[in-house]
Amino acid sequence: MTWPRFLALALCAVPLGARSEDDALARGLAATCANCHGTEGRSVSRELPSLAGMSKEKIAADLRAFRSGARPATVMHQLARGYTDAQIDLVAAYFGARKN
Amino acid sequence: MDRRRFLRVAAALAPWAAAGAAAQTKARVVVVGGGYGGATVARYLKLWAPATEVTLVERESAFVSCPLSNLVIGGHASLDDVTRGYGGLAKAGVRIIADSATAIDASRKAVRLARGPELAYDRLVVSPGIDFLFSAMPNYEAAARAGRVLHAWKAGAETVALRKQLEALRDGAVYVLSIPLAPYRCPPGPYERACQVASYFKKAKPRSKVLVLDANEDITSKAALFRKAWAELYPGLIEYRSNSMAVDVDGPSKTVKLELDDVKGDVLNVIPPHRASQLAADAGLITHNDRWCNVDWRTMESTAVPGVHVLGDATLSAPAMAKAGHMANQQAKVCAAAIIEMLAGRAPNPRPVFASTCYSFVSATEAIHVASVHQWNEQEKTVTIVPGSNGVSAARSEQEARYAWAWARNTWADMLGG
Numbered sequence: 001m002t003w004p005r006f007l008a009l010a011l012c013a014v015p016l017g018a019r020s021e022d023d024a025l026a027r028g029l030a031a032t033c034a035n036c037h038g039t040e041g042r043s044v045s046r047e048l049p050s051l052a053g054m055s056k057e058k059i060a061a062d063l064r065a066f067r068s069g070a071r072p073a074t075v076m077h078q079l080a081r082g083y084t085d086a087q088i089d090l091v092a093a094y095f096g097a098r099k100n
Numbered sequence: 101m102d103r104r105r106f107l108r109v110a111a112a113l114a115p116w117a118a119a120g121a122a123a124q125t126k127a128r129v130v131v132v133g134g135g136y137g138g139a140t141v142a143r144y145l146k147l148w149a150p151a152t153e154v155t156l157v158e159r160e161s162a163f164v165s166c167p168l169s170n171l172v173i174g175g176h177a178s179l180d181d182v183t184r185g186y187g188g189l190a191k192a193g194v195r196i197i198a199d200s201a202t203a204i205d206a207s208r209k210a211v212r213l214a215r216g217p218e219l220a221y222d223r224l225v226v227s228p229g230i231d232f233l234f235s236a237m238p239n240y241e242a243a244a245r246a247g248r249v250l251h252a253w254k255a256g257a258e259t260v261a262l263r264k265q266l267e268a269l270r271d272g273a274v275y276v277l278s279i280p281l282a283p284y285r286c287p288p289g290p291y292e293r294a295c296q297v298a299s300y301f302k303k304a305k306p307r308s309k310v311l312v313l314d315a316n317e318d319i320t321s322k323a324a325l326f327r328k329a330w331a332e333l334y335p336g337l338i339e340y341r342s343n344s345m346a347v348d349v350d351g352p353s354k355t356v357k358l359e360l361d362d363v364k365g366d367v368l369n370v371i372p373p374h375r376a377s378q379l380a381a382d383a384g385l386i387t388h389n390d391r392w393c394n395v396d397w398r399t400m401e402s403t404a405v406p407g408v409h410v411l412g413d414a415t416l417s418a419p420a421m422a423k424a425g426h427m428a429n430q431q432a433k434v435c436a437a438a439i440i441e442m443l444a445g446r447a448p449n450p451r452p453v454f455a456s457t458c459y460s461f462v463s464a465t466e467a468i469h470v471a472s473v474h475q476w477n478e479q480e481k482t483v484t485i486v487p488g489s490n491g492v493s494a495a496r497s498e499q500e501a502r503y504a505w506a507w508a509r510n511t512w513a514d515m516l517g518g
Contacts, residue, residue, distance in 0.1 A: 024437065024441070024449065025449060027148065027437070028433065028434070028437045028449060028452065028453070029453055031144070031433040031437075032430060032433070032453055032454065032455040032473075033455070034433075034510065034511075034514045035426055035429060035430075035455075035457065035507060035510060035511045035514060036457060036503070036506065036507050036510055036511075037510065038510045038513065038514065039143075039147070039510075039513065039514045040147075043506070043510055044509050044510055044513045045505070045506035045509045045510055046506075047502045047503060047505070047506035048503065048506040048507075048510065074469070074493065074494075074497070074499060074500055074503065075457055075469055075471045075493075075503075077491075078471045078472075078488075078489055078490065078491040079455055079457070079471055079473055079489060081473070081486065081487075081488040081489040082453070082455060082472070082473020082474075082475070082486040082488075082489030083453070083473065083486075087453070
């Protein structure tokens with residue numbers, strides 16, 4: 001292998017669109033929602049809403065309303081209390097950037 | 101700088117460079133066990149790092165869910181309703197090998213199989229489930245072979261067998277359910293099962309009785325909600341005895357032997373205590389009490405065997421973390437994320453989050469839940485419940501039963517692909 005060719009290959013080996021640490025964090029946090037809201041926020045059941053396709057503002061506002069109790073729920077008022085403000089914003093941005 | 105010197109310098113500068121290069125030449129991850137933990141980690145590795153070569157070893161040809169399988173025992177669902185194939189995972193690019201792993205050679209990074217050639221790995225994930233400690237009840241296995249006792253605590257043939265035994269009962273019979281000391285798989289599962297059998301008796305055999313022998317001092321999960329359901333939906337049908345640990349069974353006389361007392365029944369559903377499976381034991385992964393596998397909750401890597409990650413019921417649970425399918429699925433995602441970072445030579449996320457929602461059916465159409473969110477706790481060096489995030493249903497409801505089915509459909513699709 002020639003030196004330029006080695007370099008070229010080495011450069012190709014860098015993942016395309018290298019992720020920031022926040023992207024990995026957001027992806028992992030969003031995955032905690034998948035059991036009820038579907039993989040990457042795409043629900044396969046009509047009983048529970050998809051999160052992909054919702055705006056990040058709505059998701060963040062809903063989670064905060066669940067957390068404060070302003071919006072009644074069967075379970076989300078409990079789960080929403082498990083996440084920090086920064087985590088809520090990461091999750092909301094992750095789903096907000098996804099199409100359903 | 102010539103190439104050889106460049107490589108030498110690079111290797112000296114960054115110990116991760118070698119790992120990073122390995123990741124680019126198709127890192128190999130082998131997963132043993134295709135349940136809630138193993139299937140999920142395989143799926144998410146392909147989802148988040150498609151170039152990874154992921155091999156899943158699973159001896160069964162289809163996945164049968166323990167969650168919701170009590171509905172089969174109650175007569176409100178079929179085994180098919182809680183069974184899914186592995187085709188979606190294959191379509192997602194996971195190589196599936198229908199075989200049993202018989203041994204792990206961590207020094208050579210290889211897994212031996214019962215039939216096929218051994219598999220080499222860069223990272224191994226075992227999600228091996230539980231084995232029963234039959235030694236706790238000397239005559240259990242003989243009675244089980246004679247068809248006089250069953251556990252139905254691994255969904256499948258025994259689930260159907262228990263349903264058939266209930267159907268064959270005369271009215272006025274006694275169904276005995278024996279619960280081992282915690283920790284055991286699925287804390288609310290036995291109490292849900294009592295509801296399901298009672299719902300069948302109420303309709304078909306109203307003079308029959310459910311007798312619950314609990315080794316624990318009280319109902320271990322959702323206690324107030326279960327007590328209310330038993331009193332309101334099944335008055336007189338369920339008798340609950342706490343501090344009643346089974347120490348043996350006698351098959352011929354259909355008797356459960358307690359420490360001080362013997363109890364006869366017409367159907368004996370005795371759940372023996374369990375521990376991480378034999379594969380985990382043989383691999384040296386069991387580190388606690390000769391029963392459970394300690395892991396680092398930030399990576400799910402074994403604290404005993406480097407390069408091997410353990411998921412699900414086989415782990416020594418973190419404080420207040422239940423042995424449950426939902427939890428294994430969440431652990432698997434933390435594990436997949438950590439493996440991807442480690443293979444790329446980066447540090448894994450130091451603060452993983454695990455959420456859990458666990459539904460129980462108290463009748464054919466009503467359910468209750470317990471939920472919690474667990475985060476890494478730097479002071480305690482483990483994962484603990486975020487205060488305020490844990491709680492149960494305000495009341496049983498049909499809405500939560502619909503959510504429970506939706507949970508199942510989304511979770512099965514999440515772990516098994518499309």
